[in-house]
Amino acid sequence: MASIAVNARFSATTCDRKTTEICRETLKSFMGLRKTSQNASISLTQSLTTSTPHFNPARRNFTSIKAGKSSPKVTGRNLRVAVIGGGPAGGAAAETLAKGGIETFLIERKMDNCKPCGGAIPLCMVGEFDLPLDIIDRRVTKMKMISPSNVAVDIGQTLKPDEYIGMVRREVLDQYLRERAEKAGTKVINGLFLKMDLPKEPNAPYVLHYSAYDGKTGGVGTKTTLEVDAVIGADGANSRVAKAIGAGDYDYAIAFQERIRIPDEKMVYYENLAEMYVGDDVSPDFYGWVFPKCDHVAVGTGTVTHKGDIKKFQVATRLRAKDKILGGKIIRVEAHPIPEHPRPKRLADRVALVGDAAGYVTKCSGEGIYFAAKSGRMCAEAIVEGSERGTRMVNETDLRNYLEKWDKTYWPTYKVLDILQKVFYRSNPAREAFVEMCADDYVQRMTFDSYLYKRVVPGNPIEDIKLAFNTIGSLVRANALRGEMNKITSL
Numbered sequence: 001m002a003s004i005a006v007n008a009r010f011s012a013t014t015c016d017r018k019t020t021e022i023c024r025e026t027l028k029s030f031m032g033l034r035k036t037s038q039n040a041s042i043s044l045t046q047s048l049t050t051s052t053p054h055f056n057p058a059r060r061n062f063t064s065i066k067a068g069k070s071s072p073k074v075t076g077r078n079l080r081v082a083v084i085g086g087g088p089a090g091g092a093a094a095e096t097l098a099k100g101g102i103e104t105f106l107i108e109r110k111m112d113n114c115k116p117c118g119g120a121i122p123l124c125m126v127g128e129f130d131l132p133l134d135i136i137d138r139r140v141t142k143m144k145m146i147s148p149s150n151v152a153v154d155i156g157q158t159l160k161p162d163e164y165i166g167m168v169r170r171e172v173l174d175q176y177l178r179e180r181a182e183k184a185g186t187k188v189i190n191g192l193f194l195k196m197d198l199p200k201e202p203n204a205p206y207v208l209h210y211s212a213y214d215g216k217t218g219g220v221g222t223k224t225t226l227e228v229d230a231v232i233g234a235d236g237a238n239s240r241v242a243k244a245i246g247a248g249d250y251d252y253a254i255a256f257q258e259r260i261r262i263p264d265e266k267m268v269y270y271e272n273l274a275e276m277y278v279g280d281d282v283s284p285d286f287y288g289w290v291f292p293k294c295d296h297v298a299v300g301t302g303t304v305t306h307k308g309d310i311k312k313f314q315v316a317t318r319l320r321a322k323d324k325i326l327g328g329k330i331i332r333v334e335a336h337p338i339p340e341h342p343r344p345k346r347l348a349d350r351v352a353l354v355g356d357a358a359g360y361v362t363k364c365s366g367e368g369i370y371f372a373a374k375s376g377r378m379c380a381e382a383i384v385e386g387s388e389r390g391t392r393m394v395n396e397t398d399l400r401n402y403l404e405k406w407d408k409t410y411w412p413t414y415k416v417l418d419i420l421q422k423v424f425y426r427s428n429p430a431r432e433a434f435v436e437m438c439a440d441d442y443v444q445r446m447t448f449d450s451y452l453y454k455r456v457v458p459g460n461p462i463e464d465i466k467l468a469f470n471t472i473g474s475l476v477r478a479n480a481l482r483g484e485m486n487k488i489t490s491l
């Protein structure tokens with residue numbers, strides 16, 4: 001969860017000089033973030049420009065050029081936009097387009113798609129996307145962070161009575177967002193997007209090829225084409241839209257998850273509680289989780305660096321939680337890539353990528369649902385604005401406004417989480433220090449605020465100083481622990 005990761009920015013505490021450098025940078029980032037203003041984000045953005053080759057907003061000029069008013073009027077109809085993929089990114093994009101006067105098509109290959117996912121969403125998503133409470137299975141108010149040596153730290157004591165992390169089933173959330181897009185005027189098509197012909201002339205249409213499923217022609221569907229003025233690729237990690245525009249590849253983690261139905265009396269423990277396990281056994285570069293769902297728990301883990309060992313890590317995660325899931329029955333096994341980095345290219349002409357197709361999952365926490373929905377909406381808003389509510393053709397400049405706004409808003413978050421992953425998921429002693437820091441009330445408050453509200457919160461200078469001392473303490477202990485661990489492993 002992002003919360004944990006964000007709070008860890010405080011506890012940048014490991015041993016060697018390189019790590020200290022990273023820690024310093026992380027804390028610096030944090031200070032920059034907590035200035036709360038847009039300017040703070042920009043200065044951080046600019047100060048960290050050199051290390052991320054593909055995702056570097058500071059290289060761009062943030063002075064956005066207003067919509068191309070010279071673009072031609074669309075006559076006799078409104079602007080036509082296709083959204084490929086009906087996950088959170090696609091559903092949110094289509095709804096915004098349709099409400100903004102765009103003739104909108106949403107192509108989804110599987111209407112009851114049950115995306116492999118932990119399903120944790122921040123509280124702000126419920127408000128910002130006006131989600132009804134009955135689609136939220138569980139309200140998590142307690143979280144246990146469990147260290148390699150099984151020291152468990154309770155997180156969540158600082159939450160206010162109405163604060164929680166939402167747990168959703170993706171088939172429910174995605175369907176809800178798609179239906180809302182349809183009510184707003186989107187034409188929802190059940191079909192598999194295959195490829196598209198790019199326009200050869202300016203303002204000429206994109207020709208999309210897809211297999212339409214009508215429930216009558218069986219599995220293969222009917223080959224169909226659709227002409228549109230612009231395309232939003234919301235088709236997830238294996239995006240065909242990304243391929244069609246030569247967007248390039250990204251690093252990815254493989255995530256593995258088992259849905260386990262556990263006895264009712266065991267489920268009581270997980271009623272409003274989630275667990276995160278860290279350690280070399282469960283993942284060398286990520287974490288293992290037990291998240292509560294409506295009538296079962298989701299147990300999973302992920303890794304970028306050791307994909308071939310994912311099943312071994314999964315077994316270890318299950319073993320760590322074994323007493324609590326004893327007697328459970330696996331009802332579903334699922335695996336899926338999680339992007340680890342934005343694609344080298346996220347737009348071309350009148351095609352833009354959003355959500356996982358663009359690569360918007362945060363490192364360290366693996367959070368992507370909110371960012372998918374948010375990027376879908378932001379991209380659609382740029383199209384609505386650029387096209388003057390569907391009355392003009394859009395161009396690349398209009399779509400670039402979305403990218404610039406996105407990078408300006410979220411680039412610091414991605415960068416900080418990237419650094420945190422490098423610092424805290426690199427060795428068991430670092431993870432022990434990380435878990436220890438999570439016990440701090442102040443850290444927890446800052447963490448949850450950052451995760452739940454996706455906003456940067458002003459800190460308290462006195463608490464910051466206390467935290468600095470705690471950080472040094474953890475550093476010393478982590479060093480000592482590492483020494484002991486080395487002794488043990490060299491026996």
Ligand SMILES: Cc1cc2nc3c(=O)[nH]c(=O)nc-3n(C[C@H](O)[C@H](O)[C@H](O)COP(=O)(O)OP(=O)(O)OC[C@H]3O[C@@H](n4cnc5c(N)ncnc54)[C@H](O)[C@@H]3O)c2cc1C
Nearest residue numbers: 085087088089109117118119120193236355356368369372
């Ligand atoms: C195991 C696991 C656990 C996770 N846990 C969490 C979590 O707890 N919290 C969190 O925030 N994030 C989590 N994530 C990340 C999150 O699932 C993604 O970031 C999020 O689903 C991205 O949404 P999206 O709409 O961009 O893409 P997706 O959800 O992947 O949606 C893409 C949609 O496009 C459709 N599609 C694909 N190709 C085509 C095509 N050719 N034609 C038509 N339709 C197509 C698919 O059927 C799908 O409905 C997890 C990921 C994994 C793998």
